[in-house]
Amino acid sequence: MLDKLDIQIREAKEHAVIETTGYLNDALGEQLAEKAQALIQDGCTQLVINLEKTTLINSIGISILIEIIEALTEREGTLNFCGLSATQERTFRMMAIAKYAGIFPDEESAIANL
Amino acid sequence: MLDKLDIQIREAKEHAVIETTGYLNDALGEQLAEKAQALIQDGCTQLVINLEKTTLINSIGISILIEIIEALTEREGTLNFCGLSATQERTFRMMAIAKYAGIFPDEESAIANL
Amino acid sequence: MSNEHKVLLTIPMYPDMELAAAKTGSVLAELKDFNEEAVEEIQLAIIETCINASEHSQSEDKEVHIQFLVTDDRLEVKITDRGVGITADTLDGTRLLGRPTIHPDLRKRGRGLQIIRALMDEVVIESSPNGTTVSFTKKKTPP
Amino acid sequence: MSNEHKVLLTIPMYPDMELAAAKTGSVLAELKDFNEEAVEEIQLAIIETCINASEHSQSEDKEVHIQFLVTDDRLEVKITDRGVGITADTLDGTRLLGRPTIHPDLRKRGRGLQIIRALMDEVVIESSPNGTTVSFTKKKTPP
Numbered sequence: 312m313l314d315k316l317d318i319q320i321r322e323a324k325e326h327a328v329i330e331t332t333g334y335l336n337d338a339l340g341e342q343l344a345e346k347a348q349a350l351i352q353d354g355c356t357q358l359v360i361n362l363e364k365t366t367l368i369n370s371i372g373i374s375i376l377i378e379i380i381e382a383l384t385e386r387e388g389t390l391n392f393c394g395l396s397a398t399q400e401r402t403f404r405m406m407a408i409a410k411y412a413g414i415f416p417d418e419e420s421a422i423a424n425l
Numbered sequence: 426m427l428d429k430l431d432i433q434i435r436e437a438k439e440h441a442v443i444e445t446t447g448y449l450n451d452a453l454g455e456q457l458a459e460k461a462q463a464l465i466q467d468g469c470t471q472l473v474i475n476l477e478k479t480t481l482i483n484s485i486g487i488s489i490l491i492e493i494i495e496a497l498t499e500r501e502g503t504l505n506f507c508g509l510s511a512t513q514e515r516t517f518r519m520m521a522i523a524k525y526a527g528i529f530p531d532e533e534s535a536i537a538n539l
Numbered sequence: 540m541s542n543e544h545k546v547l548l549t550i551p552m553y554p555d556m557e558l559a560a561a562k563t564g565s566v567l568a569e570l571k572d573f574n575e576e577a578v579e580e581i582q583l584a585i586i587e588t589c590i591n592a593s594e595h596s597q598s599e600d601k602e603v604h605i606q607f608l609v610t611d612d613r614l615e616v617k618i619t620d621r622g623v624g625i626t627a628d629t630l631d632g633t634r635l636l637g638r639p640t641i642h643p644d645l646r647k648r649g650r651g652l653q654i655i656r657a658l659m660d661e662v663v664i665e666s667s668p669n670g671t672t673v674s675f676t677k678k679k680t681p682p
Numbered sequence: 683m684s685n686e687h688k689v690l691l692t693i694p695m696y697p698d699m700e701l702a703a704a705k706t707g708s709v710l711a712e713l714k715d716f717n718e719e720a721v722e723e724i725q726l727a728i729i730e731t732c733i734n735a736s737e738h739s740q741s742e743d744k745e746v747h748i749q750f751l752v753t754d755d756r757l758e759v760k761i762t763d764r765g766v767g768i769t770a771d772t773l774d775g776t777r778l779l780g781r782p783t784i785h786p787d788l789r790k791r792g793r794g795l796q797i798i799r800a801l802m803d804e805v806v807i808e809s810s811p812n813g814t815t816v817s818f819t820k821k822k823t824p825p
């Protein structure tokens with residue numbers, strides 16, 4: 312089912328976790344990019360994106376994730392993902408995203424490895 | 426999404442809880458009826474049906490629930506439902522099911538009120 | 540009308556295919572921010588209508604055609620089969636259907652149309668010996 | 683073929699309508715007990731193909747037509763638009779699309795067809811100046 316779109320942010324001193332809910336298309340992707348850019352502007356460059364509640368990501372959503380990776384690379388930041396399905400992980404590897412961002416099974420290990 | 430069909434039974438001394446997962450159509454309904462009839466044959470006539478993981482029930486599923494109510498009435502048993510959505514509860518009231526079976530918000534209260 | 544979208548779906552009369560129609564309806568309703576309850580009601584009405592077409596129409600092509608029309612404030616669904624149709628007598632007598640049960644008000648049949656009428660805002664049944672079209676509308680309730 | 687079922691769906695080119703197609707595909711795949719991963723892959727391939735039709739076809743009727751054919755061991759999906767078509771040059775050059783990023787192997791475009799080809803078992807693209815049909819098959823893997 313089309314889950315309600317939603318973005319949650321959990322900010323700590325050194326890092327922030329952004330959790331998405333629902334289909335990661337251009338609409339949700341833009342919301343996500345905005346939140347991420349705001350965090351990066353504020354100097355928070357250690358980010359975790361938790362995709363556990365996002366079952367479907369389209370290629371526009373992927374482009375937006377790549378833009379976040381680029382913004383973080385410019386600031387020498389780090390991005391880790393968690394909560395990926397097997398197919399999402401496979402797609403991220405195929406798209407070379409996995410070369411520039413970490414992939415972890417859960418939020419704890421994603422944070423620990425920032 | 427079409428959840429995997431599934432039936433779980435939790436049996437206690439005095440009662441049993443049957444929990445369904447997925448679309449309650451004729452296929453899942455028949456499985457449910459079989460389990461319920463087996464319990465009733467064994468003398469367990471205090472039943473709870475937990476529909477929390479069943480989001481959609483069609484009218485054939487409802488017929489089968491009515492058959493279980495009838496079987497329990499013959500044995501002077503009791504049936505309580507829990508885990509209904511607002512729409513399911515409304516439908517059960519409309520179908521007079523609520524007159525012959527209890528409707529409770531959660532499994533605990535459904536068991537307590539058997 | 541602006542912002543009106545039409546979706547057409549043809550499914551075979553086969554168990555569980557009604558779910559494809561129900562899910563399509565739910566995607567459209569969620570797209571327009573119908574609330575959770577309305578989304579569930581729409582799915583149930585679609586399921587019952589498709590099951591009726593499969594069970595009763597005796598259609599030779601064994602197909603159910605569904606047209607969805609969604610605007611910002613309503614979803615219209617039109618479900619057609621090319622079967623034998625429903626007679627006026629049957630429609631009038633719906634309330635009396637079904638073999639008696641222990642509890643006389645617990646009827647085993649004749650429940651589909653009752654559910655559809657209770658859950659949807661407008662229900663129209665058009666039927667001829669060439670088939671049946673059941674149309675219903677669900678209006679979006681302001682949050 | 684026995685136990686073959688055909689489902690037809692027409693959706694408008696409008697944001698998120700691809701989900702109606704994806705969900706229909708998922709219902710059919712789950713009906714035939716495709717595993718969870720396959721169901722997700724099918725949905726992604728459908729989404730990408732529908733988005734491509736919306737983004738690139740320049741079709742005047744702004745419709746995407748989807749035909750699903752499901753048997754016990756495979757799901758075939760055929761997605762058609764009546765747009766301008768894809769040239770062979772574009773198809774050959776897909777890998778080079780997209781403006782460069784900081785990381786040259788992180789491309790922003792040209793990802794849809796790559797995803798479809800990676801996730802599906804057979805992909806055929808037929809295109810003419812009258813439109814494009816992308817067909818793909820997902821085979822059921824034994825559990």
Ligand SMILES: Nc1ncnc2c1ncn2[C@@H]1O[C@H](COP(=O)(O)OP(=O)(O)O)[C@@H](O)[C@H]1O
Pocket residue numbers: 484591592593594595596597620622623624625629630633636647648649650651652653671
């Ligand atoms: N598409 C249809 N084609 C022919 N007859 C139909 C159709 N839909 C409904 N009917 C008739 O209307 C009656 C009432 O339908 P319904 O209220 O859903 O109850 P039920 O399906 O349990 O009989 C059916 O028994 C059938 O005779």
Ligand SMILES: Nc1ncnc2c1ncn2[C@@H]1O[C@H](COP(=O)(O)OP(=O)(O)O)[C@@H](O)[C@H]1O
Pocket residue numbers: 370734735736737738739740763765766767768772773776779790791792793794795796814
């Ligand atoms: N249905 C279509 N009609 C016309 N052109 C298409 C269609 N689908 C794909 N294309 C062309 O193929 C190219 C590659 O598509 P794709 O791999 O999905 O990447 P992207 O959509 O990111 O450009 C597109 O840029 C477009 O030129």
